[in-house]
Amino acid sequence: MKGHTHAQAAEEFIKDDARTHWHDETLWHVRQKRDLSAQGIPEWETLRDTASAAKNYVLSHLGELLEQFESNALANGVEVLWAKDAKEHNDHVYRILQENKVANIVKSKSILTEECGLNHYLEDKGYEVVDTDLGERIIQFAKQAPSHIVLPAIHLKKQDIGEIFHKHIGTQEGASDPKYLTEAARQHLRKKFIEANAAITGVNFGIAETGGFVVCTNEGNADMGTHLADIHIACMGIEKLIPRAADLGVFLRLLARSATGQSITNYSSHFHRPAQGKKMYIILVDNGRTEQLGREDFKNSLKCIRCGACMNTCPIYRRSGGYSYNSTVPGPIGSILSPGKDLKKYSTLPFASTLCGSCSDVCPVKINIHEQLYKWRQVITENTDVDASKKLAMKVAGVTFGKPVLYDLAGKMARTALRITPDSLVYSSINVWGKHRDLPQVPKESFKEWYKKNRKS
């Protein structure tokens, strides 16, 4: 990935103007479907409040709920493993595969295994991991990472996918019909499902009360994999717990509607015990989550149920693409999760926002995303070497906004300066805000001046 800052990486994406617009419009369409769906539920806000409260309860009782979950899962005949970090998680998976002499692995969508770099780890050990979600299979062929947590291949056009499939599974050259390509993937992946000895899945919800877990898909790929293979390994972040099975009523009503506007995913699978003669494992992963739990301002980010609504609505994400964030979880939620993992590496992400607050408005568990973005900016400005122009600008802004006389004067000067400055300077490389957009016409007077003049008449 070229460029270390979000803006530099976004520059790559927006080079193709038509594609940028397509990306923007497509995600906005998904956001509109979400609105339509949410508005059809009169009790929508009650659901959000309740989901938020249930997750707050989980975070404030996490230790006891994890122990309850573990003891119930053990009683159900499921093996439970704990992993402090990505490496331990990957080691557990490797050991299970070795112990069970697994040759062929299929995997359904799991952002956690992306976070842990599981595929690369297993490939280095000589395993081939077949991603079975269609979008994930596409990007796996293309040796790319997901650019969206729900729509992993949203950055690609059907012509790109046609080319990828032609190269990897022998579809006709130039063919790009989604139906034809999906059918080809179906045939290709059926073979993989039939051959698989182990299936790896993520977890959407872990139920403390019963020790079971729920996996949601539309394709049915998690079920095709787990029910045919002898070994099921479920990888779960410790924050994925919910207290009671009945809480699923709230969460399943919110998840798919928030994600794509559909009323529920076509499959919501509840796993409690392995089928006869088979084995089931759950790996509980921390990897920085307990640390985030201790950050008063940012702990709420752990309530996330990974619906992706904040990405679809974000004016920056839609126009800069998932890769510009250079982190496993992109978009607004990624921008508040990632700095907790590596403040320096992800220092530009909280600035990749207009703080418009739309992300917080659509979040089904009411995470105050835009407020956390703002708070991360302060942490980053204090603790890292953010680019000097930003630091200076903030200092000057602080002084100016604090003194009305200075503010009026600065406004007047700016209005005049912008009028008389040649375009070559306004749209120079120093002003990144001048790229790809024109500044509005500068008014002759400020609102304050206009108001003074007009209020008596």
Next chain:
Amino acid sequence: MSSKAAILAAIQKNKPSETPLPALLNFPDQPDLVEKYQKGLSGNGGKLIEAGSLEQVQQHISENFAEDQLIASLVDGIKGNVDVQQISDPHDLEHVELAILKGELGVAENGAIWMPEENVVHRVLPFIAQHLIIILKENTLLTNMHQAYDQVNVSAPGYGVFIAGPSKTADIEQSLVIGAHGPRSLTVFLLK
């Protein structure tokens, strides 16, 4: 220290102040459940047929499937030619063309049907079949998911699934395609 102990210790140290467990929600029953169910199911790509009797289902199958195709029926009164109970390896279901299963209850708001393990025998059956028919009793229809979880004990079976439509994907340019890995169609017959 074990990883479990380390994680629990870190949680103990960092956990936020206690907040209460919210009460479970329930909302009033809605009228016109069949109409709502039909809308919910078709929104997910499924098809609802209100049937007078099982004979009508049998007729539908005869009209739409050939005799040499593998049909697995777990519904009394509907004929099949695959004895699911006798199969021990789920891979042997690979070429099943049609599975006919009984749903426990339906949810009007989203078309979902609760399918516990005992109704499918082999967990893979509703996924590996090329087409799926589910028989549902009209009097099992509920208004919403809260009511469904109130009725279902999710941990009683080792596995259970809410099926709300056929296998589908929109991963290529957001174009909806039915039949990703699992059934290419879901037809629900609603019986009185």
